[in-house]
Amino acid sequence: MSTAFRLLLCVLISAPMSGLLARDLQIGVYGSPPFVITDDAAPNSRLRGVSIELWQEIARRRQFQYQFHPVASIPEGMEQLRAGQLDVLVGSLSVTRERTTRVDFTHPYYSAFQGILSRQAGFSxxxxxxxxxxxxxxxxxxxxxxxxxxxxxxxxxxxxxxxxxxxxxxxxxxxxxxxxxxxxxxxxxxxxxxxxxx
Incomplete structure (x- = not known):
């Protein structure tokens, strides 16, 4: 009885995942160079950049099938993600407190710091x-x-x-x-x- 229950539990847990993998993942893309670069001259606007290459490597290793869908803004992409129109949003997305209450983020792979560079003043x-x-x-x-x-x-x-x-x-x-x-x-x-x- 215990073995049958475990087998049934494994089937129930894997059922939603198998349904997800049976179709192409819908990947929203938003960002700017160097994270997302759109080659407008190429047919079908070929996408490349750091975030795109990172996603492609993840998909290759996990054997995901996917389709890219450019989005106009982060709020639009977040809304499509919440509505189920997109499965993943890829690009130069900053993690904010407000956004973490709406969607889940991976660990950041890029951190930037701002500074000010000024001319050194003369002797005084x-x-x-x-x-x-x-x-x-x-x-x-x-x-x-x-x-x-x-x-x-x-x-x-x-x-x-x-x-x-x-x-x-x-x-x-x-x-x-x-x-x-x-x-x-x-x-x-x-x-x-x-x-x-x-």
Missing amino acids: LLRLARKFLSGGLPIALGVLLLLLFLVGAVIWKLERDINPHMPGTFGRGVGTGMWFAMVTFVTVGYGDVTPRSP
Whole structure:
């Protein structure tokens, strides 16, 4: 009983497919080069292109018989597909959310991305300054200058009374202290300014 049921189930499942393959498949064609190319000079407007060749290879492998039917627009082809006048729609069809609710699509075999190509602008000091002043560079430079100022002020405060090379005024003294801090930070030696305090 189980074997007979399985055999009956196989016959019922394959019956719609065998009816479909007993006739030529009606293939709607829409698109533009390189996907669909119509050779208007040839008799019967011979079709070729990437999508056409892909369909022909599928049909050859699956042994499908088919007839091409050019359609004027994607909506017209989709409507004929839904009405059963076409079995397949071939061409440069984009997959959209709205279209996927109406018909089934195969996996896309071509993806395109759009970009803009423009002429490179010439050299500009303003553009160069914007590049350097954007992001974290101004903040880092500001923190570095603040630290140099604080260290320079501390050095001036400690050295002003005992070091004859340290200017007595605040502005010049802090500047000399900043110079001392910077030279100490970036080199091994102290250069022309050395501390006198213990």
